[in-house]
Amino acid sequence: MVAGGLVALAAFDVAPPATSASNDWVPVRETNLEVAAGSPLDFSRILKSPPVEASNRILVNAQGRFARADAPEAPARMMCASLAWSPASGGFPDKPTADRYALQLKRHGYDLARFHFVDAALMFGRKRDFDFDPDTLDRVNYLMAALKKNGISWILDGLTSWRGGYGGFDDRWDPSSDLKLRVLVDDDAFEHWRRLVTMTLGSLNPYTGKRPIDDPALTLVVPVNEGGVEFDSILREKAGVPHYSPLLEPKWNGWLRARYRTTDALSTAWGGLGAGQKLETGAIDLPTSRYEKSARMRDFQAFLVDVETKAAARMTRVIRDLGYSGPIAPYNNWPSLQTALSRRNQDAVALNAYQDWVGGYQPGSKIGQVSSIGDGAFYVRAMAGGRWLDRPFVITEYDHLFWSRSRYEAGLVFPAYAALQGWDAICRHAHGPIILAYGEPYLHKRQMLPYAIALDPVARAGETLAALLFRRGDVAEAKTVVPFAARGEQDLTDSMQSREADPLTRLALVAKIGLKDADRIAPGELAVRQPRDPRQALEIFGELKAKGLLPKDAGDPAAGRTVSQTGEIVLNEGRGRITLDAPNTKAIAFGTLDEPVSIGPLTVARADVGALFSVSSLDGEPVAKSRKLLVIFATDARNSGMRFRDAAEKTIEDFGRLPVLIRRGEIDVRLAGKGAWLLSPVGLDGAVGAPVAAGDGELSTRLSNVTQDGPTTYFLIERPEGA
Incomplete structure (x- = not known):
């Protein structure tokens, strides 16, 4: 026909x-992009999201997974909408638009929303500290209520902007200050953070009748977005400026004194010190470059773990004292061996990572045009290697960024492997994941841009598929878990850049992986042990095959072809394709x-x-x-x-x-x-x-x-x- x-x-x-x-x-x-009720793209018919109440709120079940209070044994995979509006992308919507927007998010299959850079929006154009714009605050509060009504829970950042609640700045979306670092090491900055969190999370929302911190819709708190020392220093790196802030020097020297006591002991441990370097006078320098490979850099990583662990505990106490009992996930920056140890004592882990990262919107900005299929889903595997098992794992940001020609891969690669791994929530980063129509008069909506998936039909198609693969559960979770043993500081290397080795993380393409305390791994348990040896990957792959835990056609990781334990996902790097048979x-x-x-x-x-x-x-x-x-x-x-x-x-x-x-x-x-x-x-x-x-x-x-x-x-x- x-x-x-x-x-x-x-x-x-x-x-x-x-x-x-x-x-x-x-x-x-x-031009109209509002999904019509009852249409094939209206997923509210197949992904039920009743209004959020105490009876169905998200909790952490006995297995360390997100689950709903009325079905605690069933893991709840959550599809997250990133809400990172600024004046350039239109800001928070008025009440009628918020109602339409929340309904559209529901129809698109989202049941979780991340409020990001809210502090910047509240303080935009304000001259006095903590003088929140009342109209913006009202819009944020109303949107929270509208989302909750449509069955969409929340992730809230405590601090996102480097300007926090300080007045008189117009660069609130730029890494323009060291506030995130100072929150970790300076009491005045910590008190600023405490006041900001108390005001934003602890003030009554008139549209819900509750403080956000008490609301059953609040699922996760990120105290400081991307607040790790190393990551923040990279974002603020400038030519001619030391990689690591002098603010760290007093604590660094104090930490070294507690560990080594004398200059001679430190010199012996490091194989010598530079001229004038004396522990007794507090004159031990920080590493001059983040790319330094040395005993000093290894100790510096251990120092950062100590600083970040203590700061996370301090921030957690503040949030608990406000009345919140749910999961808290500091340091949602990228995975590395150092940051994995900083997250060791957290009750939840959140991570951010990108394929083909883009640094800006200005002419001359570059992208690698790198396929995630061609590199064996590297950015997904890197995240898997940073997970701690037996607690919630949330991806607060990911994307295969515009203008990459291969970004169509993201709609299959990421949600399929996230589902295989049994992750709890995934959030493709954006100003906002959807728009209601093309042609809005805002600077960042005049064309497709990186971090602006709402205008991109390719990214939107990927999110549509992700809602089915991940949230609906079309892709099965692997049954076998291969834990990666973690001992502590002795696992650190002499490089700040170290993460789990590429051959080892390829196990994530066939089975679940994640970190686990070494003393909790049984002697005969199939695991990646310490010290790490990349050759363990093929050995474990062989054991999985020998025990019948992989399909007969399990592929060959060394050759770039892998078949998931479930048999559903086949990744063929050489042919540049991935298939799903669910x-x-x-x-x-x-x-x-x-x-x-x-x-x-x-x-x-x-x-x-x-x-x-x-x-x-x-x-x-x-x-x-x-x-x-x-x-x-x-x-x-x-x-x-x-x-x-x-x-x-x-x-x-x-x-x-x-x-x-x-x-x-x-x-x-x-x-x-x-x-x-x-x-x-x-x-x-x-x-x-x-x-x-x-x-x-x-x-x-x-x-x-x-x-x-x-x-x-x-x-x-x-x-x-x-x-």
């Missing part, structure tokens, strides 16, 4: 139509597709551009039997007039402007099934268009992401009852 210019094919031997280079990028025609979702992300690939009843072939392609059941039946399926076909997107300084498109010259352009793509699709079928495009707002193909029995077609109504990333397959 022919309809809308797309032909239903019986096989894959019909040559695809030629596509001219000048026609590769097609403008999005839609009952309710079949999916693939690929750079090239030069041969047919079968995933259960689905076969795809001859795609002309790298893409994410998935088919997910919407009626609760497995894909093979489902009568209503959502198809995602996401290629690439860019702004109109976007320009680069190089042919590899790594260095930006001009981000361009709206409308967004979606890269044209075509792919052969075959899906086994019985009865008549219809294939229809779905707009970015969920509206279903006229069918573009139809048939009976097996669905077989060459699918284009450009329809008569413009480009899209979504399609709907229907097999009507009784047809």
